[in-house]
Amino acid sequence: MNTSLAEENYLKIIYRLSEANPNEISTNSVSEMTQTKAASVSDMLRKLSEKGWVNYQKYQGVRLTEEGQRIALNIVRKHRLWEVFLVEKMRFNWDEVHEIAEQLEHIESDELINKLDAFLGFPKVDPHGDPIPNKDGVLPDLGYQALSDCKANTSCKLMGVAQDSTVFLQLLTKLELNLGSKLQILEINNFDRSILLSIEGKQPVFISHEVAKNILIKI
Amino acid sequence: MNTSLAEENYLKIIYRLSEANPNEISTNSVSEMTQTKAASVSDMLRKLSEKGWVNYQKYQGVRLTEEGQRIALNIVRKHRLWEVFLVEKMRFNWDEVHEIAEQLEHIESDELINKLDAFLGFPKVDPHGDPIPNKDGVLPDLGYQALSDCKANTSCKLMGVAQDSTVFLQLLTKLELNLGSKLQILEINNFDRSILLSIEGKQPVFISHEVAKNILIKI
DNA sequence: ATATTTTTTTAGGCATGCCTAAATTTTTAG
């Protein structure tokens, strides 16, 4: 089935919100992102649901179906590849490309995007470090590992989280552990494998092994 | 003022029809090109006229205003530059690029298109040999010359006309002199510089110096 | 537990850009 420009934008935005929060996505959060009124979003979610691209229960938020996710990943793939093109080939700065890529991501031609991918050397991340899905919609393995697998005295950078429960994320926020934070493992306790962690020159903090298992880092 | 996708397509198509026929463009010819019903075209022509992009008199056909021409030339520039990109960089064949370029021509970013122009080495023609306007909307000089400046026994091809009056074009039509016709100058009369002209194996015809001055050819 | 606030949905409208059917104008043929 065909997708209109507006539908593609909704699916993309729902996908992006899902990356940050894997639970149901609220009408309001979509409304904020799309800069359209909540009433219009409600309308559209119902239509997307009828087309089988989202699961949607009135008042209960929305979730991409597998088909919806496939479409969204394709848009994201196109967006990120065009961003690479704009920065690498057109010599734009990394902060100038978003708006243009928002337009280019809707160009419909699988052949073009695959040729572009090859032309750019099959990049794995866009100019902002976000992963680029391959043509089968598979996100590349960026070599992130769990903090719990690191040895003492390792330096690394927080790249993501392996779970997204509210309590877990609230804990990270309280500890001032953010995406991109530079970390250093000062000590690992032999008994419970808890970690004494230094965060960019702040006061070192203790985190449990359970928490460390859910923090993705890159060395 | 902003242009919608539909408006841009209408202006582009009116421009292209004007290249071939410099008189007023009929509603029906636009309808054929856009694959929309004549009634819809009528509607749109009125709207384009209100926006000042065409001169339009009911039942009398349509003509681009200067502003309309400027917009149309910009679309044509983008279309043709993207076609060069698709063939030269993406390795498409020349007959596979039209549809994709129809989409890419609506991407709005002057900076992008000028960078693309530079990236491609400021090409003067697209893969089909059509001239590419520069960023000021000026079409390149493709080295066409007046048929009247050629010597006897020259072979050449009709590339354009230097004036567009109805009588002149009707004359060309009657003589079966069309864009692309392969010509050969058989004789030039010393007295009035009239020319005996062979047209692709048809019966040779006589044309006056006045007519020859208004025929643009390439050797 | 209930009242208030916030979130979400429904209802009714509007602009764009298309359609069909009917009316009107222009062109062509006799």
Place this chain on the structure above:
DNA sequence: CTAAAAATTTAGGCATGCCTAAAAAAATAT
């Protein structure tokens, strides 16, 4: 010059995707 044919326009509708205002449901506070 007039009648038929062709081209064009007008009128009324429809789908998309947005809006505002009002109603309904869910969340929050007392």
